[in-house]
Amino acid sequence: MVESLYGLQGERSKLRGELRLLHSQLEQKDRDRHSRIQAFQQQIDELKGCIEEREEELSRLRTATGATDSEKRVLCLSAENESLKQNLSVTQGLLQQLSTIPSQSSTMLLKVSHTGNGGNAADGTNGTCDLSAQENENLRSRIHQLELSLQQRSEQLSHLERQSEQSEWRRGEEVRKREDRLRELQLELDREKGKEPVVKYVTQTVEVESPATLKHLSKARQRGELLSEKLAKQNERCKQLEEQIRKSDEHSCNLQHKIAAYEREISKLREELLTEIGHLEEKREEAVKAAANCSPEHFQNLQEQFFTLQKRLTALPPTLRCMKTDYASLRSQVRNFSSFYGAAISDAKKQISAAITEMSEANKDLLEKYRKEVALRRKYHEQLVELKGNIRVLCRVKPVLKEDQQHDEGQSVVVVTTDPNNESSLGVLNKGKVRVFEMDKVFHPQATQEEVFQEIEPLVTSCIDGYHVCIFAYGQTGSGKTYTMEGSVENPGINKRALKHLFGEIEQRKDMWSYTVTVSSVEIYNEVLRDLLSKDGEKLDIKINPDGTGQLHVPGLRLIEVKSFQHIKKILATARRNRITFGTQMNQHSSRSHALLCITVEGTDLATGSKTTGKLNLVDLAGSERVWKSGAEGERLKEAQNINRSLLSLGDVIQALRARQTHIPFRNSRLTYLLQDSLGKGSKTVMVVQVSALESNVGETLCSLKFAQRVCKVELGPASRKIECG
Numbered sequence: 001m002v003e004s005l006y007g008l009q010g011e012r013s014k015l016r017g018e019l020r021l022l023h024s025q026l027e028q029k030d031r032d033r034h035s036r037i038q039a040f041q042q043q044i045d046e047l048k049g050c051i052e053e054r055e056e057e058l059s060r061l062r063t064a065t066g067a068t069d070s071e072k073r074v075l076c077l078s079a080e081n082e083s084l085k086q087n088l089s090v091t092q093g094l095l096q097q098l099s100t101i102p103s104q105s106s107t108m109l110l111k112v113s114h115t116g117n118g119g120n121a122a123d124g125t126n127g128t129c130d131l132s133a134q135e136n137e138n139l140r141s142r143i144h145q146l147e148l149s150l151q152q153r154s155e156q157l158s159h160l161e162r163q164s165e166q167s168e169w170r171r172g173e174e175v176r177k178r179e180d181r182l183r184e185l186q187l188e189l190d191r192e193k194g195k196e197p198v199v200k201y202v203t204q205t206v207e208v209e210s211p212a213t214l215k216h217l218s219k220a221r222q223r224g225e226l227l228s229e230k231l232a233k234q235n236e237r238c239k240q241l242e243e244q245i246r247k248s249d250e251h252s253c254n255l256q257h258k259i260a261a262y263e264r265e266i267s268k269l270r271e272e273l274l275t276e277i278g279h280l281e282e283k284r285e286e287a288v289k290a291a292a293n294c295s296p297e298h299f300q301n302l303q304e305q306f307f308t309l310q311k312r313l314t315a316l317p318p319t320l321r322c323m324k325t326d327y328a329s330l331r332s333q334v335r336n337f338s339s340f341y342g343a344a345i346s347d348a349k350k351q352i353s354a355a356i357t358e359m360s361e362a363n364k365d366l367l368e369k370y371r372k373e374v375a376l377r378r379k380y381h382e383q384l385v386e387l388k389g390n391i392r393v394l395c396r397v398k399p400v401l402k403e404d405q406q407h408d409e410g411q412s413v414v415v416v417t418t419d420p421n422n423e424s425s426l427g428v429l430n431k432g433k434v435r436v437f438e439m440d441k442v443f444h445p446q447a448t449q450e451e452v453f454q455e456i457e458p459l460v461t462s463c464i465d466g467y468h469v470c471i472f473a474y475g476q477t478g479s480g481k482t483y484t485m486e487g488s489v490e491n492p493g494i495n496k497r498a499l500k501h502l503f504g505e506i507e508q509r510k511d512m513w514s515y516t517v518t519v520s521s522v523e524i525y526n527e528v529l530r531d532l533l534s535k536d537g538e539k540l541d542i543k544i545n546p547d548g549t550g551q552l553h554v555p556g557l558r559l560i561e562v563k564s565f566q567h568i569k570k571i572l573a574t575a576r577r578n579r580i581t582f583g584t585q586m587n588q589h590s591s592r593s594h595a596l597l598c599i600t601v602e603g604t605d606l607a608t609g610s611k612t613t614g615k616l617n618l619v620d621l622a623g624s625e626r627v628w629k630s631g632a633e634g635e636r637l638k639e640a641q642n643i644n645r646s647l648l649s650l651g652d653v654i655q656a657l658r659a660r661q662t663h664i665p666f667r668n669s670r671l672t673y674l675l676q677d678s679l680g681k682g683s684k685t686v687m688v689v690q691v692s693a694l695e696s697n698v699g700e701t702l703c704s705l706k707f708a709q710r711v712c713k714v715e716l717g718p719a720s721r722k723i724e725c726g
C-alpha cells in the first residue's frame with residue numbers, strides 16, 4: 001500500500017511537473033494571443049485612419065467641380081469605404097471574441113491549486129488530469145481556430161491594404177492629371193501674355209537744344225570729325241600695307257613658280273642625263289665590241305668620239321651643281337622672305353619717321369618765314385586800306401527785275417548808266433540832263449555777289465587782325481540792301497561770305513593764333529533797341545561799361561560764341577526771323593528797322609601770348625525813301641521819320657569822321673551811338689549805296705547818291721578827292 005501510495009505520489013508529482021510545463025506553454029500562448037490582439041487593435045486603428053482619410057477625400061471630391069471622372073471616383077471610393085467598414089466590424093467582432101476568452105493559464109492555475117489543497121482525494125486526481133487534458137485539447141483546437149481566423153483577417157487586411165494602395169495610386173494619378181492641366185493652363189496664360197498687346201503706345205521724343213547741349217554736340221562732332229580723319233588716315237595706311245603685302249605675295253608666288261619651273265627643268269635634265277649616260281654606255285659597249293672587229297683608223301675615230309662624249313659628260317655635272325645652288329638659294333630666299341619683309345617695313349618706318357622729323361624741322365623754318373610774311377602782308381594790307389581810304393563809299397545798281405516792271409506798269413525806263421571803262425562813276429538821266437556821280441567803286445547791275453564781296457574782303461581780314469570795321473547798306477526800300485547784305489540761300493550776300501572768309505582765315509592761322517568768335521544781333525526800330533537773338537525781343541539800352549574803360553555796352557544783349565560756319569548759319573536764320581517786317585507801298589517785305597550783325601573776334605598769338613580784339617559790324621539799314629512817297633501816315637509816318645533821322649545822323653557822323661572833326665555827333669541816334677566804338681578813330685567803314693536804275697525811282701536814286709556824295713566829298717589828308725558834280 002505504502003509502495004503504491006509512493007508510486008501514486010510520484011505519479012502525481014510527475015503530472016504536476018507536466019501540468020506546470022503545460023501551464024507555462026499556455027502562458028506563452030496567452031502572451032502570443034495578447035500581442036496578436038494588440039497587433040490586431042493596431043491594424044484596426046490603421047484601418048480606421050485609412051477610412052477617415054478616404055472619407056475626407058470623398059468629401060473633398062464631392063465639393064470639387066462636377067467632372068464625371070470625379071463622380072465615378074467618388075462612387076468607387078464610397079463602395080471601397082463600405083467594404084472597409086464591413087471588414088472593420090467583422091474584425092472588431094473577432095477581436096471581441098478573442099478578448100472575452102478567459103485566460104487558459106489562470107484556469108489552469110486554479111485547477112492546479114485545487115488539486116494541491118488535499119492529498120487525500122486520490123480518485124479525484126485522475127479525473128482532474130483527464131479533464132485538464134481535454135480542456136487543453138479544446139483550448140488547442142480553439143487556438144488553432146483563432147489562428148486560422150487571424151490568418152484570414154491578415155489576408156483580408158493585406159487585401160484591404162492593396163486596395164488602399166490602389167486607391168492611393170488612383171488619387172495620385174488624379175492629382176498628377178490636375179497638375180498637368182494646371183501647367184497647360186499656365187502655359188496658355190504665358191502665351192496669352194506674350195502676345196502683342198492690342199493697344200499700342202506712341203512714344204514721342206522731345207529734343208531740347210540747350211546751349212550746353214549744343215556746345216557738347218558741337219564738341220562731340222568735332223571730336224567725331226577728328227576721329228574720322230584719323231580713321232581715314234589709318235585706313236589709308238592699312239590699304240598701303242595691304243598693297244605691299246599683296247605685292248609681296250605676288251613676288252613670293254612668282255618665286256615659287258620659278259622654283260617649280262627649276263625643279264621641273266632639273267628633273268628633266270636629270271632624266272636626259274641618265275638616258276644620255278645610258279646611250280653612251282650602250283655606245284661604249286658597242287664601240288668596244290666593234291673595236292675588236294674594226295680597223296685601227298676606225299678605232300681611232302671611235303676613240304675620239306668617245307673622248308668628246310666624255311668631255312660633254314664631264315661638263316654636265318657643273319651645270320647641274322649650278323642649278324642646284326640656284327635652286328637652294330631660291331628656296332632660302334623664299335624662307336627668309338617674311339623676316340626680310342619685316343626688316344624692310346621697319347626700315348621704311350625708320351625712314352618715314354626720319355623724314356617726318358626732317359619735315360618738322362623744315363616746317364619750323366617755314367613757319368618762321370610764314371610769320372614774317374604774314375606780318376609783312378598785314379603791313380601792306382594796312383597800307384592798301386589806308387590808300388583806299390578808311391571810309392569808302394561803294395555804289396551798287398540794282399538790275400531791273402520782273403516785279404519792278406509790274407510796279408512800273410510796264411514803263412521800265414532805265415535812267416542810271418554805268419561806264420564799263422570807269423569803275424568809279426555813274427550817270428543819272430533826269431529832266432533831259434545826265435548827272436554824273438563819282439564813288440570809290442560802282443557796281444553795274446550785272447555785278448555778282450562775289451564781285452561785291454571781293455571789294456569788302458580786305459576789311460574782313462583786317463577785323464581778324466584786331467580792327468573795328470563797319471559795313472553799311474544804304475538806299476531806298478527795295479533797292480537791294482538786304483540782298484547785298486544777306487542775299488539768298490543759293491547766292492549769299494556779304495554777311496555769310498564775310499563769316500565764311502573769317503573762319504577760313506582763322507583755320508589758316510590756327511598754328512599761330514587761337515581765335516574766339518562771338519556774335520550778337522540787334523535791330524533798331526523806332527529808336528528802340530531789340531535783341532534779334534532773344535525770343536522775347538526785350539527792349540535794350542546802351543550804357544557806359546562799368547569796367548571803367550569808358551566803352552559802351554548793352555546790358556542783357558545775348559552774345560553767342562560761334563565755333564563753325566555751320567553754326568553761324570542758324571544764328572543768321574534766327575535773326576532774320578525775328579526782324580520786324582511790314583509791307584509798304586514800295587516793297588511787300590520791306591524791312592522797317594536797321595538790322596545789325598556784330599561779330600567780335602578775339603585773337604591770341606600762340607607764340608607771344610599777345611591779344612587782339614576785332615569787331616565787324618554788318619548793318620542792313622532801313623529804307624531811306626522820302627516820307628511822302630512811301631505813303632506813310634500815323635504809325636508808319638513816325639517810323640519813316642525815325643528812319644530818316646537816324647540815317648541823317650549816320651551821314652553826319654561819317655562826314656565828321658572823314659573830315660577828322662574833333663566832335664563826332666555819335667549820340668544823335670541810337671544807331672551811331674551803338675556803333676560809336678566801330679566808327680571812331682582807327683576803324684574802317686564801307687558804305688554800300690544801293691540804287692534803282694528805273695525812271696520811276698529817279699528822285700530816291702538822286703537823294704541816295706547825293707547822300708553818298710556828301711560822305712565822299714570830304715578831303716582825306718593832303719590828297720583831296722576830285723569829284724565831278726553834274
Ligand SMILES: Nc1ncnc2c1ncn2[C@@H]1O[C@H](COP(=O)(O)OP(=O)(O)OP(=O)(O)O)[C@@H](O)[C@H]1O
Pocket residue numbers: 397398399401445475476477478479480481482483484587589590591592621622623624690
Ligand atoms: N542785285 C540784285 N539781283 C537780283 N535781285 C535783286 C538784286 N537786288 C535786289 N534784288 C531783289 O529785289 C527785291 C528787293 O530787294 P531787297 O529786299 O534787298 O531790298 P531792300 O533795299 O532791302 O528793301 P527794304 O529797305 O524794304 O528792306 C528782292 O526780291 C531782291 O531779291
